[in-house]
Amino acid sequence: MNWFRRFMMGRYGVDQLSFAMLLLSMVLVMFTRGRFWFLAVLGFVLLGLAYYRMLSRNISARARENGLFLQYVQRLRGRWERLTRRAQDRTHRYYRCPGCRQQLRVPKGRGAIAITCPRCGREFIKKT
Ligand SMILES: [Zn+2]
Incomplete structure (x- = not known):
């Protein structure tokens, strides 16, 4: 694994955004059938982007993207919690x-x- 460590030196690596992109691309590629084939293509594009981010040497730019992503997830979670609280409130x-x-x-x-x-x-x- 020494070559791998050397290869990854100075590169950004995996973060939450890349992980989410990998997951989504897997779902798209595995479950897309028939006339929705373009979703599978989108999945491969997403996969490529995820690898690009992981191997990127521009660490500050990637960290910024991940920060925006986390902010967005946080907002979605807040909205979801409000909606469920509201639905339970009779x-x-x-x-x-x-x-x-x-x-x-x-x-x-x-x-x-x-x-x-x-x-x-x-x-x-x-x-x-
Ligand atoms: Zn008012």
Whole structure:
């Protein structure tokens, strides 16, 4: 494995983004059939990109890409958690303030009520 270590010296290596690209490319290549053949091609392109990133010597650029990727995953996770929390909440409705886009949670089953946004003070009517 000495030659391998020498080969990888100064190269970026595997990170979360490359790992995700490898996984996705495997799924695309293995499960794509028939008229969706272009997805398999996309899989091979992704595979190539993943290798390119792993063998790259421009470490700061690759680290930056991975950072953006992790940020994006974090945002998706936050959104997913909000959605599941909302789906499990049977006693409240969720609205966005038309003034400032702040999310508001109001109790269900009160009929039409005037909601006052606690952030910007705007009042609007919604059915609950
Ligand atoms: Zn508001």
